[in-house]
Amino acid sequence: MPQTTNMKKKTTYLLFTGTILYLLAFSSCYYDNLERLNPTSSCDTSGTITYAGAIKSIIDNNCTSCHSGGAPSGGISLDTYTAVKNVGLSGKLYNSVSWASGTSPMPKSAAKLDECSINKIKKWTTTSYPQ
Numbered sequence: 001m002p003q004t005t006n007m008k009k010k011t012t013y014l015l016f017t018g019t020i021l022y023l024l025a026f027s028s029c030y031y032d033n034l035e036r037l038n039p040t041s042s043c044d045t046s047g048t049i050t051y052a053g054a055i056k057s058i059i060d061n062n063c064t065s066c067h068s069g070g071a072p073s074g075g076i077s078l079d080t081y082t083a084v085k086n087v088g089l090s091g092k093l094y095n096s097v098s099w100a101s102g103t104s105p106m107p108k109s110a111a112k113l114d115e116c117s118i119n120k121i122k123k124w125t126t127t128s129y130p131q
């Protein structure tokens with residue numbers, strides 16, 4: 001008889017632990033999928049996108065290593081508000097980061113910018129380039 005009780009305890013214990021582990025695995029999977037279904041949930045482009053608040057850091061982190069100084073790559077300077085705005089006005093700023101055909105894909109020889117940064121650049125170029 002005590003044998004049977006022990007077995008029962010063991011089985012209950014295993015079932016209990018198994019259920020907890022299963023729930024943990026399932027819930028983390030659930031949130032992974034939620035994140036994948038809503039990739040824009042962490043990207044807020046609802047307010048005004050300004051050069052100082054959003055665009056400058058994207059450009060500084062990905063572009064000015066080549067596009068600044070006395071001899072910028074491709075003759076394109078991206079180190080001031082006016083310079084970046086002028087490239088935007090030419091249509092090449094958004095076209096280059098969205099890898100549109102007919103424009104050199106940027107950043108050159110590197111991965112495409114994240115979707116959020118590209119969306120911010122798009123909004124900035126279509127809302128009169130807030131400073």
Ligand code: HEC
Binds near residue numbers: 059063064102105
């Ligand atoms: C590793 C150096 C490098 C980086 C980083 C880089 N570029 Fe360029 N870029 C170039 C070169 C070189 C050219 C000249 C065209 C070519 O060789 O493809 C160019 C050309 C351009 C052009 C003109 C494209 C055309 O078709 O006329 C634009 C616009 C541009 N870059 C924007 C950017 C932006 C925006 C970033 C950052 C997201 C960036 N670049 C990052 C090297 C770079």
